Amino acid sequence: MLSEFELIDRYFAKRTAKRTDVVTGIGDDAAVLAVPGHQKLIVAVDTLVSGVHFPINTTPYDIAYKALAVNLSDLAAMAAVPAWMTLSLTLPESSETWLKEFSEGLFSLADEFSIELVGGDTTRGPLSVTIQLMGVQSKDKATLLRSGARSGDLIYMTGFLGEAGLGLLVSQGKLPDIEIFKPTLERLQRPQARVELGQALSGLATSGIDISDGFLADLGHILTASHRGALLYLDAIPLSPVYQYLKKEGLTSQWGEVAEASYMPDLQFALNAGDDYELCFTLPPDKKEALKSIAASTGCMITQVGLVEQGANIKGIDALGHTVPLLQGGYQHF
Ligand code: ADP
Ligand code: MG
Numbered sequence: 001m002l003s004e005f006e007l008i009d010r011y012f013a014k015r016t017a018k019r020t021d022v023v024t025g026i027g028d029d030a031a032v033l034a035v036p037g038h039q040k041l042i043v044a045v046d047t048l049v050s051g052v053h054f055p056i057n058t059t060p061y062d063i064a065y066k067a068l069a070v071n072l073s074d075l076a077a078m079a080a081v082p083a084w085m086t087l088s089l090t091l092p093e094s095s096e097t098w099l100k101e102f103s104e105g106l107f108s109l110a111d112e113f114s115i116e117l118v119g120g121d122t123t124r125g126p127l128s129v130t131i132q133l134m135g136v137q138s139k140d141k142a143t144l145l146r147s148g149a150r151s152g153d154l155i156y157m158t159g160f161l162g163e164a165g166l167g168l169l170v171s172q173g174k175l176p177d178i179e180i181f182k183p184t185l186e187r188l189q190r191p192q193a194r195v196e197l198g199q200a201l202s203g204l205a206t207s208g209i210d211i212s213d214g215f216l217a218d219l220g221h222i223l224t225a226s227h228r229g230a231l232l233y234l235d236a237i238p239l240s241p242v243y244q245y246l247k248k249e250g251l252t253s254q255w256g257e258v259a260e261a262s263y264m265p266d267l268q269f270a271l272n273a274g275d276d277y278e279l280c281f282t283l284p285p286d287k288k289e290a291l292k293s294i295a296a297s298t299g300c301m302i303t304q305v306g307l308v309e310q311g312a313n314i315k316g317i318d319a320l321g322h323t324v325p326l327l328q329g330g331y332q333h334f
């Protein structure tokens with residue numbers, strides 16, 4: 001059985017990327033980081049609790065990957081450049097196979113962004129993973145806040161909506177685990193934070209947020225912070241191609257026994273499903289061309305889905321301009 005210090009040394013200290021701006025990393029009472037004077041420090045922290053944020057049968061690799069990815073998504077939504085992280089790990093037991101897989105998942109993503117693990121804490125208890133991610137941003141660059149949306153700004157989102165939501169239904173056995181749903185499980189377990197795009201939006205977008213609780217809830221956060229309302233073009237919302245497949249083939253006819261009718265995933269489901277980790281942001285109309293070139297250079301799919309207006313509500317309209325009532329229900333712990 002590994003001691004706590006052997007465990008940290010073998011699976012974390014020796015595996016992490018090494019950065020020149022880390023004066024003292026793992027091994028002392030605290031980490032010492034050299035933040036250059038021309039940069040702002042931007043910090044996010046997120047905890048993943050077993051059975052709450054990931055199903056208990058999730059692989060250690062995916063748990064670690066997701067724990068970092070959700071923090072990367074927060075930093076992306078601020079237009080920050082990720083640099084260092086700390087890891088607080090609560091484990092029921094010290095299993096070497098578990099730790100090996102966990103550290104592989106963690107560093108596969110950390111190495112991609114040259115993030116160094118500079119410290120943490122290891123305790124025994126019910127499985128829970130907390131990562132604190134620190135990033136930098138040049139002081140002359142604009143941070144992307146929730147509060148900057150103005151009336152007349154265009155509302156955009158990246159990628160597809162409701163993909164991870166379908167993945168969750170599959171992982172819960174409410175949809176069948178068949179080939180067509182593979183991309184949805186992938187999205188749920190290994191979210192792709194829009195780090196590069198987020199950074200490129202600094203100085204262009206007036207506000208931004210990552211879509212973690214559900215699109216309506218997260219757009220709602222922007223609107224509340226900005227004291228605005230919005231018009232949402234429902235027919236423009238980019239749904240995962242899997243939805244189109246489901247619509248065409250019909251869900252209940254093929255998998256009647258597995259899928260309960262109440263779980264028939266549709267646009268309203270996608271608008272409220274969490275865990276997509278795409279970005280939602282607002283942009284003044286005169287920045288449209290600049291956004292196009294960013295979309296091209298980052299290879300990121302970006303879609304205009306609405307318009308910021310006076311008021312405080314989100315009004316959904318269909319292709320004919322008719323109002324469609326929106327069913328709201330983003331994820332809240334309390
Ligand atoms: P302390 O008693 O001062 O809290 P610890 O014994 O908890 O120190 O940790 C020893 C060193 O190992 C510290 O530098 C700490 O940051 C690091 N560490 C502990 N757990 C982890 C972990 N899960 N990942 C990375 N570093 C860790
Ligand atoms: Mg400690």
